[in-house]
Amino acid sequence: MVAPKPFGVGFAALGSLAVALTLGHAACVESTSQTYGPGSTGAEAGATTGSGTSSFDKRALLASLGNLAATETASFADRALELEATTNVLAAEPTAAHLEAAREAYRDAMKVWQRLEVMQYGPAAPSTIPGGRDLRDAIYAWPSINRCAVDQELTKDEHATPEALAPKLLNVRGLGALERLLFDDSSSNACGAPNAINTTGAWASIADDLPARRARYAASAAALVARTAEQLSDAWAPTMGNFIGELSTPGSTYKSDPAKALDVVAYALLYLDTKTKDLKLAVPAGLASCATATCPEALELGQARLSKAAIRENLIGFQRVFHGGAPFDKEALGFDDWLDALGATELRAELAASIAAALAAIDAIEEEDLAETLKTQPKRVEDVHLAVRSILDLYKSQLVTVLDLHPPNDAPTDND
Amino acid sequence: MIERSLAQRLRARLDAPTDVAALVAFRVLFGLVVAAGALRFVLEGWVARCYLEPTFFFKYWGFSWVRAWPAWGMYLHVALVGVLGLAVAAGFFYRASAALLFLAFTYLELIDVTVYLNHYYLVSLLSLLLACMPLGQAYSLDVLRRPDHRLDAFPAWCTYLLRFQLGAVYIFAALTKMGTDWLLHAQPMQLWLSARSDLPIVGPYLGRFEVALAMSWAGFLYDFTIPLWLSWHRTRGLAYAAVCAFHAAVGVLFNIGMFPFIMTTGALVFFPSSWPRMIRASLRRRASSAGGPQVAEPATPSEAPRALAPRLGRIGLVLGGAFVVAQLALPLRHLAYPGSVLWSEQGMRWAWKVLVREKNGAVTYVVRKRDGRRELVEPRAYLTEAQAREMSGQPDLILQLAHHIGRDFAARGEGPVEVRAEARVSLNGRRPKLLVDPTVDLVTIEDGLGVARWIEPEPGEPPLRLKSLARSSR
Numbered sequence: 008m009v010a011p012k013p014f015g016v017g018f019a020a021l022g023s024l025a026v027a028l029t030l031g032h033a034a035c036v037e038s039t040s041q042t043y044g045p046g047s048t049g050a051e052a053g054a055t056t057g058s059g060t061s062s063f064d065k066r067a068l069l070a071s072l073g074n075l076a077a078t079e080t081a082s083f084a085d086r087a088l089e090l091e092a093t094t095n096v097l098a099a100e101p102t103a104a105h106l107e108a109a110r111e112a113y114r115d116a117m118k119v120w121q122r123l124e125v126m127q128y129g130p131a132a133p134s135t136i137p138g139g140r141d142l143r144d145a146i147y148a149w150p151s152i153n154r155c156a157v158d159q160e161l162t163k164d165e166h167a168t169p170e171a172l173a174p175k176l177l178n179v180r181g182l183g184a185l186e187r188l189l190f191d192d193s194s195s196n197a198c199g200a201p202n203a204i205n206t207t208g209a210w211a212s213i214a215d216d217l218p219a220r221r222a223r224y225a226a227s228a229a230a231l232v233a234r235t236a237e238q239l240s241d242a243w244a245p246t247m248g249n250f251i252g253e254l255s256t257p258g259s260t261y262k263s264d265p266a267k268a269l270d271v272v273a274y275a276l277l278y279l280d281t282k283t284k285d286l287k288l289a290v291p292a293g294l295a296s297c298a299t300a301t302c303p304e305a306l307e308l309g310q311a312r313l314s315k316a317a318i319r320e321n322l323i324g325f326q327r328v329f330h331g332g333a334p335f336d337k338e339a340l341g342f343d344d345w346l347d348a349l350g351a352t353e354l355r356a357e358l359a360a361s362i363a364a365a366l367a368a369i370d371a372i373e374e375e376d377l378a379e380t381l382k383t384q385p386k387r388v389e390d391v392h393l394a395v396r397s398i399l400d401l402y403k404s405q406l407v408t409v410l411d412l413h414p415p416n417d418a419p420t421d422n423d
Numbered sequence: 424m425i426e427r428s429l430a431q432r433l434r435a436r437l438d439a440p441t442d443v444a445a446l447v448a449f450r451v452l453f454g455l456v457v458a459a460g461a462l463r464f465v466l467e468g469w470v471a472r473c474y475l476e477p478t479f480f481f482k483y484w485g486f487s488w489v490r491a492w493p494a495w496g497m498y499l500h501v502a503l504v505g506v507l508g509l510a511v512a513a514g515f516f517y518r519a520s521a522a523l524l525f526l527a528f529t530y531l532e533l534i535d536v537t538v539y540l541n542h543y544y545l546v547s548l549l550s551l552l553l554a555c556m557p558l559g560q561a562y563s564l565d566v567l568r569r570p571d572h573r574l575d576a577f578p579a580w581c582t583y584l585l586r587f588q589l590g591a592v593y594i595f596a597a598l599t600k601m602g603t604d605w606l607l608h609a610q611p612m613q614l615w616l617s618a619r620s621d622l623p624i625v626g627p628y629l630g631r632f633e634v635a636l637a638m639s640w641a642g643f644l645y646d647f648t649i650p651l652w653l654s655w656h657r658t659r660g661l662a663y664a665a666v667c668a669f670h671a672a673v674g675v676l677f678n679i680g681m682f683p684f685i686m687t688t689g690a691l692v693f694f695p696s697s698w699p700r701m702i703r704a705s706l707r708r709r710a711s712s713a714g715g716p717q718v719a720e721p722a723t724p725s726e727a728p729r730a731l732a733p734r735l736g737r738i739g740l741v742l743g744g745a746f747v748v749a750q751l752a753l754p755l756r757h758l759a760y761p762g763s764v765l766w767s768e769q770g771m772r773w774a775w776k777v778l779v780r781e782k783n784g785a786v787t788y789v790v791r792k793r794d795g796r797r798e799l800v801e802p803r804a805y806l807t808e809a810q811a812r813e814m815s816g817q818p819d820l821i822l823q824l825a826h827h828i829g830r831d832f833a834a835r836g837e838g839p840v841e842v843r844a845e846a847r848v849s850l851n852g853r854r855p856k857l858l859v860d861p862t863v864d865l866v867t868i869e870d871g872l873g874v875a876r877w878i879e880p881e882p883g884e885p886p887l888r889l890k891s892l893a894r895s896s897r
């Protein structure tokens with residue numbers, strides 16, 4: 008991968024125009040919140056095809072994908088604010104109705120977040136990835152979740168303010184901790200009998216105050232999530248951090264090379280491989296690292312009963328990046344347009360069909376949560392795993408070859 | 424009688440004295456390139472990525488005893504390679520330095536197969552050859568230490584052997600390109616060039632099929648003929664300019680590291696043995712014609728050398744011959760196997776199959792336990808991302824990891840297990856196809872020199888032909 012020379016002034020000006028026009032086309036995503044549309048950063052449609060020769064503008068693609076992430080992030084930030092508001096109400100008055108409202112707000116926020124999980128390019132990404140600022144883990148550190156640690160924190164009751172919670176480890180805050188705090192009704196804890204909170208009686212002593220403590224803790228955790236979500240949204244917004252601009256007209260972050268930025272985007276999609284396929288599906292289905300027939304305890308978001316929704320939203324996020332937006336949106340520029348421009352229409356169609364098949368497989372599961380499916384029809388979960396694997400087999404073999412994609416920070420050695 | 428005469432003539436030719444200048448220049452440049460490469464390896468963080476992060480290393484046949492050192496040891500080892508490169512350049516304890524460089528550099532290569540690169544292999548071979556040559560006995564710190572060891576001429580076999588080695592790289596690289604993918608379908612060239620269609624000025628042209636086809640043919644013809652053009656005095660200058668231009672272009676377009684530097688340095692061995700003196704003389708003439716001080720011409724090889732290297736002994740001749748035969752046979756060994764070497768990889772390494780294929784795959788191991796239960800194992804459970812990517816297209820590495828997985832399950836008390844691999848691989852942009860037979864329990868397969876029947880036949884269809892792609896006009 009080689010950094011092209013910087014474009015001249017004329018190219019840069021035209022590039023900005025291209026970005027602006029593209030955003031006008033690429034903003035159609037399901038969201039109730041802000042959509043970055045025409046004039047946000049500027050663009051033109053990136054792909055034109057004709058007989059024999061076609062043209063494709065990677066910077067326009069990046070602008071489209073940046074816009075997608077920005078729009079989803081803004082949508083999540085809105086929901087995080089709603090979650091903060093509902094948990095504040097719950098903390099002030101921990102009633103069942105307020106708890107249900109907070110839970111609903113959590114579900115709404117988490118569904119959007121699960122789409123963003125596959126869009127970990129830009130500020131959400133780990134700081135080891137170009138452009139990354141570690142913001143994702145501050146919002147949701149899964150699979151680094153420690154339910155016992157959350158219960159230990161409850162006994163300390165040190166979370167009256169978000170500031171008090173902020174210095175704590177990632178696994179006792181964020182959406183992971185919030186799931187435990189909002190969806191655990193039991194009076195027991197997740198720690199073993201020898202744990203100090205059990206041996207010292209610390210847990211037993213808070214039994215009466217448990218709902219109130221959980222509510223206060225949840226309010227602080229939700230406030231921190233909302234703050235980070237705002238930070239993330241601002242980082243993307245054209246009028247603020249404008250990471251859309253950084254992505255689509257790469258500067259120092261991507262060494263002025265759109266290919267490097269596309270590598271980052273493409274490899275963020277492999278969340279579907281390492282997390283969705285392997286951790287969310289293979290382990291619970293008993294296909295990997297599971298000592299029993301199935302391992303429902305390994306399901307993500309089991310307490311919130313969102314394990315199925317999480318996988319579905321991951322697939323939708325993947326689909327949106329692939330298509331640049333909704334699959335039916337022909338204006339949105341995505342990887343499918345890039346493949347089309349290259350003439351790899353068969354691969355494009357096959358990938359689109361694979362994604363649709365995986366979505367159909369998850370939608371074929373009637374139960375709301377996969378824990379029930381694993382009890383009654385574990386084969387259904389295996390089917391979803393197989394369908395997701397089919398996507399990734401194509402993606403990791405032919406797609407990365409045709410588009411010449413490389414892992415970010417690649418080149419541990421030279422390439423001959 | 425005639426045969427003896429031919430042998431004598433050959434010996435005389437091999438032992439003929441040649442000016443030391445060119446080989447000294449090669450020694451210095453080679454040592455510096457190695458030192459720079461070692462420094463770069465450390466600065467890029469590759470010591471950690473290649474040797475410290477992996478928990479499993481792929482081994483070469485007979486070299487499973489080679490182990491990575493602890494972190495401090497690995498950094499020390501790479502630093503030692505750099506220092507030895509400098510020592511070779513300076514001619515400081517030259518023979519020992521060159522021999523140690525060969526051992527130290529080769530050890531690094533042997534730690535993990537996924538680190539294999541053709542130009543690393545070339546560095547190993549060149550350092551081995553240098554260790555066998557008396558190149559430290561002129562213009563070196565060794566000569567300053569022990570002036571009585573100074574040589575005024577090197578035997579010609581040194582130059583011939585280096586020319587042979589460099590020529591072999593080019594010729595076998597060309598032979599590898601003699602396939603329909605490269606010459607007819609312009610793949611993987613078109614895949615690589617299309618990805619660079621954003622480059623300014625040339626970018627829009629790089630996405631065109633005709634350009635990819637022309638560059639494929641140019642690359643093939645370049646590799647096939649450049650040793651000839653470099654050897655012929657009339658074309659040498661132009662050919663070397665082509666070498667520089669070619670490797671500069673390859674260096675810019677592809678992530679190929681030190682290879683261009685090694686090859687442009689190596690190509691200098693095709694020049695006359697006095698080329699450095701000729702350049703110096705030319706520079707002096709220019710300086711004097713520009714009004715500078717008059718300086719006497721340096722000694723040239725036409726003057727009788729005072730000290731010659733010892734003649735090549737019989738053992739040396741045999742070893743040199745064996746080296747040549749091995750270097751001719753190794754790159755051709757793939758002919759003993761059916762199918763495409765680019766797919767089966769049988770005969771791929773140590774054969775100068777440089778940048779001839781683009782291969783990516785998705786591999787999942789299916790482990791069947793004693794109780795009949797099936798467990799899926801992803802390579803990343805054992806490998807770094809870079810290792811997994813390298814392994815995905817190489818059947819023998821897929822086999823090695825299968826054995827390791829089998830041993831790992833056994834060590835955890837879950838063995839014996841059957842291990843199968845589902846590896847879907849795309850070669851030069853083709854639809855992914857199974858690389859190894861998914862019904863074969865790989866634990867029962869031993870790697871060897873025989874034909875690997877467990878490797879699936881290569882795909883029958885031609886590679887994907889991309890549309891000519893140009894960056895959209897703005």
